[in-house]
Amino acid sequence: MWCEGHALVREDARWVGVDDRGRPRSLTDADLRRHGWSLTRATR
Numbered sequence: 001m002w003c004e005g006h007a008l009v010r011e012d013a014r015w016v017g018v019d020d021r022g023r024p025r026s027l028t029d030a031d032l033r034r035h036g037w038s039l040t041r042a043t044r
Contacts, residue, residue, distance in 0.1 A: 003037065
């Protein structure tokens with residue numbers, strides 16, 4: 001999955017990747033929903 005130009009991969013119950021500064025980033029499905037993101041593609 002891509003988020004704000006960065007790749008995130010699924011590991012167990014979290015999406016993990018790095019932020020703009022290369023620091024580790026970990027998000028749950030609930031975190032994604034709070035940001036208004038979805039695990040499914042939006043239709044236009």
